[in-house]
Amino acid sequence: MTLSVDGVSWRRGGALVVDDVTLHPRPGETIGLLGPNGSGKSSLLRLLQAASRPDAGTVTLDGQPIGALPRRAVARRIAAVTQHADTDTDITVHDVVRLGRTPHRSLWGSATAHDEAAVRDALERVGLADAAERTWRSLSGGERQRAHIARALAQEPRELLLDEPTNHLDIRHQLDLLHLVSMLDTTSIIALHDLNLAGMFCDSIVVLRQGRAVAAGTPREVLTRELIRDVYEVDAEVTPTEEGGVAVAFTRRSWERAGRPQPTR
Amino acid sequence: MATDTAAPPLPAPAQPAATPRTRTLPRALAAALLLAAGAAGLLLSVGVAVTLGPADVSLVNVRDVITNHLGLTDIPVRVSEDAIVWQERLPRALVAAACGTGLGVSGAILQSLLRNPLADPFVLGISSGASTGAVLIGVLGLGGTVIGLSGGAFLGALLSFALVLLLARHAGAGTGSIVLAGVACTQLFSALTSLITFGFADSDEARGVMFWLLGSLEGVRWDDAALTGAVAAVGVLVALAHVLPLDAFAFGDEVASSLGIHVTRTRITLLVLTALVTATLVSVAGAIGFVGLVLPHAARLVVGHRHGRVIPATAVLGAIFMVWVDAFSRVAFSPSPLPVGVGTALVGVPVFVLLLIRKKARS
Numbered sequence: 307m308t309l310s311v312d313g314v315s316w317r318r319g320g321a322l323v324v325d326d327v328t329l330h331p332r333p334g335e336t337i338g339l340l341g342p343n344g345s346g347k348s349s350l351l352r353l354l355q356a357a358s359r360p361d362a363g364t365v366t367l368d369g370q371p372i373g374a375l376p377r378r379a380v381a382r383r384i385a386a387v388t389q390h391a392d393t394d395t396d397i398t399v400h401d402v403v404r405l406g407r408t409p410h411r412s413l414w415g416s417a418t419a420h421d422e423a424a425v426r427d428a429l430e431r432v433g434l435a436d437a438a439e440r441t442w443r444s445l446s447g448g449e450r451q452r453a454h455i456a457r458a459l460a461q462e463p464r465e466l467l468l469d470e471p472t473n474h475l476d477i478r479h480q481l482d483l484l485h486l487v488s489m490l491d492t493t494s495i496i497a498l499h500d501l502n503l504a505g506m507f508c509d510s511i512v513v514l515r516q517g518r519a520v521a522a523g524t525p526r527e528v529l530t531r532e533l534i535r536d537v538y539e540v541d542a543e544v545t546p547t548e549e550g551g552v553a554v555a556f557t558r559r560s561w562e563r564a565g566r567p568q569p570t571r
Numbered sequence: 572m573a574t575d576t577a578a579p580p581l582p583a584p585a586q587p588a589a590t591p592r593t594r595t596l597p598r599a600l601a602a603a604l605l606l607a608a609g610a611a612g613l614l615l616s617v618g619v620a621v622t623l624g625p626a627d628v629s630l631v632n633v634r635d636v637i638t639n640h641l642g643l644t645d646i647p648v649r650v651s652e653d654a655i656v657w658q659e660r661l662p663r664a665l666v667a668a669a670c671g672t673g674l675g676v677s678g679a680i681l682q683s684l685l686r687n688p689l690a691d692p693f694v695l696g697i698s699s700g701a702s703t704g705a706v707l708i709g710v711l712g713l714g715g716t717v718i719g720l721s722g723g724a725f726l727g728a729l730l731s732f733a734l735v736l737l738l739a740r741h742a743g744a745g746t747g748s749i750v751l752a753g754v755a756c757t758q759l760f761s762a763l764t765s766l767i768t769f770g771f772a773d774s775d776e777a778r779g780v781m782f783w784l785l786g787s788l789e790g791v792r793w794d795d796a797a798l799t800g801a802v803a804a805v806g807v808l809v810a811l812a813h814v815l816p817l818d819a820f821a822f823g824d825e826v827a828s829s830l831g832i833h834v835t836r837t838r839i840t841l842l843v844l845t846a847l848v849t850a851t852l853v854s855v856a857g858a859i860g861f862v863g864l865v866l867p868h869a870a871r872l873v874v875g876h877r878h879g880r881v882i883p884a885t886a887v888l889g890a891i892f893m894v895w896v897d898a899f900s901r902v903a904f905s906p907s908p909l910p911v912g913v914g915t916a917l918v919g920v921p922v923f924v925l926l927l928i929r930k931k932a933r934s
Contacts, residue, residue, distance in 0.1 A: 357828050391822040392822065395688075405826075408815050461830070
């Protein structure tokens with residue numbers, strides 16, 4: 307049992323940002339959430355971690371409506387890495403990752419040996435063990451992103467929600483990160499822009515457009531030339547890979563074929 | 572799985588940290604020692620501060636007076652010394668310590684809650700609201716002797732705080748709108764205070780109000796010490812019960828919420844707490860500036876950013892700092908007293924400038 311989404315709609319500032327979405331992840335699965343900017347990926351992730359309540363439909367965790375569960379209980383199960391989470395304080399990497407232990411710690415108790423072990427393990431998994439004592443301000447964008455991922459891992463979640471986690475990462479770290487996530491036992495739902503990464507690492511893919519889920523299935527089923535043209539309004543070369551996924555290639559010609567205006571000089 | 576054939580290489584195997592972090596116990600011990608040293612420093616500071624002043628009293632006499640009054644000893648002490656120590660200087664030093672603790676901890680809370688390193692206990696309009704309340708009573712004579720200057724200040728502070736929350740709620744209740752609402756209310760009530768002072772007060776009244784506004788511990792008594800001490804203690808305890816949420820706010824509301832924090836409930840609880848603590852302290856001792864702004868930063872320089880350490884360190888450092896500043900402002904221009912708020916600013920501003928320079932040098 308894990309997260310489950312049934313007929314969920316959410317209106318935000320007058321606009322319907324999530325429109326009748328249903329999603330039944332299998333436990334342990336890695337799901338890619340695709341769609342153009344503003345298609346509702348981040349909004350759907352907000353609903354999944356009970357940060358907001360949907361106007362219609364239900365989100366359940368192990369069959370229980372997630373809105374009725376205590377926040378701490380939700381946080382012990384579901385970890386989330388949102389975009390643009392930044393701070394002005396000179397907090398160390400170790401202390402950032404340690405925040406992930408917050409839902410597991412008691413009011414007055416100090417950190418246990420298990421807390422410290424979880425922090426250490428999370429730091430090692432994202433390759434930041436040697437940077438534990440560095441301060442937030444001294445980190446590069448990619449290191450900050452990895453610190454957030456480690457914070458989420460230290461939470462020891464069974465469900466992991468990631469909003470464009472590969473932002474700011476170089477290609478090597480993008481591959482490392484998605485490989486790490488796809489190997490976890492957690493049910494992971496990842497909002498992604500990169501169709502190739504989605505095709506490489508996701509067990510299944512859901513495509514959103516204007517809040518609606520317009521396609522769902524394995525990467526090979528979903529990532530077709532027709533769908534990409536339909537949803538993203540670009541023409542792409544889609545080739546199946548030996549690994550069982552797909553590779554998506556864009557060229558300037560494919561972009562022009564899709565009826566784009568010529569770049570002005 | 573899309574990756575089960577020809578899986579890409581594992582992430583570069585992370586080197587285990589060269590020195591495993593088994594420092595937990597020594598660190599806890601160091602923290603406890605630091606706290607014990609702080610408490611001892613505070614006791615000593617109060618003791619020494621009480622000896623300072625026009626009438627010379629030795630540290631031994633101070634100890635005797637205190638143990639006599641606690642019923643532990645019965646050592647003969649001159650009546651005048653007993654009165655000076657027990658009736659004047661000791662309660663005053665204790666009120667100073669309570670103000671340092673309460674304002675410092677309130678500042679530390681607000682800096683985390685509003686995610687603004689320049690936040691202080693007066694950012695919510697409390698000091699200006701208090702001053703308007705005080706001048707309404709002191710100059711216009713509203714409420715007469717029933718409420719008194721302190722009561723007026725307390726009511727004014729709470730009114731201003733309520734207005735800030737109301738404004739912030741209509742502006743979206745984010746941290747930015749709380750700060751903006753606080754600025755707006757501070758300006759409004761400052762203007763009202765000036766209007767009343769210039770329009771209706773004679774020069775003696777105006778001087779009295781000004782003196783009080785800058786922070787004054789003249790004539791505080793034991794009941795003031797009990798009140799401020801209790802309020803500061805409540806503030807510290809509630810803050811200690813919220814150290815995890817205070818840490819979790821570092822990355823904003825969304826992250827705090829995903830870590831299991833009730834963002835709105837926590838924010839309201841802590842805002843009301845700091846408002847009540849600050850309003851009470853202001854009503855007794857006036858608007859003592861800079862303690863709430865600078866002391867949390869000083870504490871962070873010593874103990875780092877975890878609130879489990881920042882709160883106790885700020886509480887102790889704030890108390891010690893205020894005891895000394897108060898002693899300084901009693902003695903420096905004796906016999907005419909200096910408002911303690913002037914003393915905190917004279918010491919606080921250079922410290923603050925140093926902090927800013929240091930911060931720039933590090934980044």
